[in-house]
Amino acid sequence: MSLSAPGGPIDPEKADNFEEIEKQFAVKVVEHMGTYWSILEKMPGSKLRLTKYDDEILEHFHKEFPDFDLKATINEDEMKSKEGKERWREFINAYENKVEDYNFGTMLRANPTWEYGEKETIFAVRMQFYAIEIARNREGLNDWIYEKSQKDKAS
Numbered sequence: 001m002s003l004s005a006p007g008g009p010i011d012p013e014k015a016d017n018f019e020e021i022e023k024q025f026a027v028k029v030v031e032h033m034g035t036y037w038s039i040l041e042k043m044p045g046s047k048l049r050l051t052k053y054d055d056e057i058l059e060h061f062h063k064e065f066p067d068f069d070l071k072a073t074i075n076e077d078e079m080k081s082k083e084g085k086e087r088w089r090e091f092i093n094a095y096e097n098k099v100e101d102y103n104f105g106t107m108l109r110a111n112p113t114w115e116y117g118e119k120e121t122i123f124a125v126r127m128q129f130y131a132i133e134i135a136r137n138r139e140g141l142n143d144w145i146y147e148k149s150q151k152d153k154a155s
Contacts, residue, residue, distance in 0.1 A: 023042035033107050033116050036133075041069050045133075045142030051099060053112040054134050064091050069073040073111040077123045102127050112141040 051057065061068070064087065078084050082136065095102040108124040109116060124132075136142050 005012065029107055033121075037116060037145070038144050040145040042146070044140075045137035046140045046145045050053055050134055051135070053095075053098060057095075057127075057131055058138060060091065060094065060136050061135055066129075066131075068135075070112065070132070070139055070141060070148070070152050074108070074122060074132075076110065079122075079124075079128075088128060091131065092125055095127050099127065099130070108132060112136045113144070115145075 099145050104126045106126050106129045110122050114120040114130040
């Protein structure tokens with residue numbers, strides 16, 4: 001992500017902690033969470049496509065992370081360990097010229113049975129979100145959100 005200011009581009013490695021940029025980032029993250037949740041309430045995740053590369057991302061995810069338990073709570077410490085970061089970095093970087101905002105930060109539910117909440121989410125990179133949510137959707141693990149929404153509408 002490159003940022004620019006009136007004096008030209010901002011080097012994120014040398015930039016001060018700009019409160020306004022952080023606020024804008026937080027707004028974007030919350031909008032993304034709300035939009036995704038709203039979509040899952042309107043259609044079963046198992047029928048949803050998140051990108052035009054869903055099949056490729058899913059295949060790559062299963063190849064690189066064959067033991068990833070989609071039903072389990074994500075171990076954030078393991079995911080963000082030195083080894084975990086290296087494994088994910090290779091996966092993420094494969095989409096650099098393919099998926100827009102591939103390395104932007106976002107929030108990911110740590111467990112597919114949870115709604116978004118302060119203690120139920122972890123900070124992730126967009127490609128981690130795509131890989132895990134595409135896999136969860138294909139397994140039908142997010143369909144409960146649509147079913148709950150329909151039940152709530154009916155009552």
